[in-house]
Amino acid sequence: xxxxxxxxxxxxxxxxxxxxxxxxxxxxxxxxxxxxxxxxxxxxxxxxxxxxxxxxxxxxxxxxxxxxxxxxxxxxxxxxxxxxxxxxxxxxxxxxxxxxxxxxxxxxxxxxxxxxxxxxxxxxxxxxxxxxxxxxxxxxxxxxxxxxxxxxxxxxxxxxxxxxxxxxxxxxxxxxxxxxxxxxxxxxxxxxxxxxxxxxxxxxxxxxxxxxxxxxxxxxxxxxxxxxxxxxxxxxxxxxxxxxxxxxxxxxxxxxxxxxxxxxxxxxxxxxxxxxxxxxxxxxxxxxxxxxxxxxxx
Ligand SMILES: Cc1cc2nc3c(=O)[nH]c(=O)nc-3n(C[C@H](O)[C@H](O)[C@H](O)COP(=O)(O)O)c2cc1C
Numbered sequence: 001x002x003x004x005x006x007x008x009x010x011x012x013x014x015x016x017x018x019x020x021x022x023x024x025x026x027x028x029x030x031x032x033x034x035x036x037x038x039x040x041x042x043x044x045x046x047x048x049x050x051x052x053x054x055x056x057x058x059x060x061x062x063x064x065x066x067x068x069x070x071x072x073x074x075x076x077x078x079x080x081x082x083x084x085x086x087x088x089x090x091x092x093x094x095x096x097x098x099x100x101x102x103x104x105x106x107x108x109x110x111x112x113x114x115x116x117x118x119x120x121x122x123x124x125x126x127x128x129x130x131x132x133x134x135x136x137x138x139x140x141x142x143x144x145x146x147x148x149x150x151x152x153x154x155x156x157x158x159x160x161x162x163x164x165x166x167x168x169x170x171x172x173x174x175x176x177x178x179x180x181x182x183x184x185x186x187x188x189x190x191x192x193x194x195x196x197x198x199x200x201x202x203x204x205x206x207x208x209x210x211x212x213x214x215x216x217x218x219x220x221x222x223x224x225x226x227x228x229x230x231x232x233x234x235x236x237x238x239x240x241x242x243x244x245x246x247x248x249x250x251x252x253x254x255x256x257x258x259x260x261x262x263x264x265x266x267x268x269x270x271x272x273x274x275x276x277x278x279x280x281x282x283x284x285x286x287x288x289x290x291x292x293x294x295x296x297x298x
Pocket of ligand 1: 008009010011012013014015059062063064065066067093094095096097098100126127128129130131229230231
């Protein structure tokens with residue numbers, strides 16, 4: 001069996017999840033190819049993917065304003081129509097376990113259907129926020145630990161042919177459509193990005209921007225109109241020197257290390273995290289069979 005996974009990841013969470021999928025599938029003797037969507041769309045002169053070669057195609061993305069990022073939608077629009085029905089699956093990550101996030105796949109499913117793909121499975125994992133607020137190392141570790149443990153099970157489900165779908169909230173379709181204003185808003189806000197005096201002109205942001213939206217003209221950084229609001233530049237800047245326009249108060253700088261922390265760290269959002277994530281963690285434990293009699297905790 002040959003599986004292709006094409007993904008976009010702004011700050012690495014989705015990449016981590018997709019790589020785990022690839023490893024697990026390879027262990028199950030599946031032939032897996034993984035492509036970064038930005039490489040296919042922007043960094044190659046020719047379309048390097050021959051979708052006909054694959055028995056299944058997976059699309060991976062982070063949820064942005066309850067939608068898939070515009071780069072992912074553009075990618076699916078570029079996919080050729082299959083003559084025979086092909087199988088597809090979706091993998092997404094989001095900062096919160098909100099049911100509303102599930103509407104992010106509506107557009108992708110519709111586009112895939114038009115191209116004669118049946119989406120048989122959809123998998124979602126909570127990963128730490130890359131905007132709004134920084135999670136503690138313990139929260140980041142817990143989220144990744146559950147995702148990492150669930151992925152082998154989800155790979156089994158995928159290969160078994162059992163279909164899975166995430167439930168939508170009522171009015172999901174119009175809501176997703178309304179929230180897609182973020183694609184436009186992100187581009188407008190992206191033009192308001194600025195670099196602060198902390199900048200050492202290492203030009204890392206220029207090199208890593210997925211849409212090549214950051215350039216230097218006459219020694220000044222210019223932010224163009226193709227920002228995806230993926231946060232990669234601001235998140236990875238070693239000097240925390242990028243100001244992200246209207247959302248600067250929500251900036252999260254610096255990668256998560258996903259290791260189990262050795263020291264206790266104060267969680268400034270403790271009450272919120274308890275309310276927002278406890279049910280998700282309990283569901284993960286239940287799925288992993290760790291809550292057989294609800295007293296057994298991980
Ligand atoms: C512009 C933007 C919008 C986001 N919108 C949502 C959202 O609607 N719901 C949510 O739970 N998380 C949201 N997030 C958080 C990301 O989905 C989450 O942190 C994800 O794991 C990031 O993945 P990545 O590192 O692969 O980019 C948003 C992040 C960004 C940057």
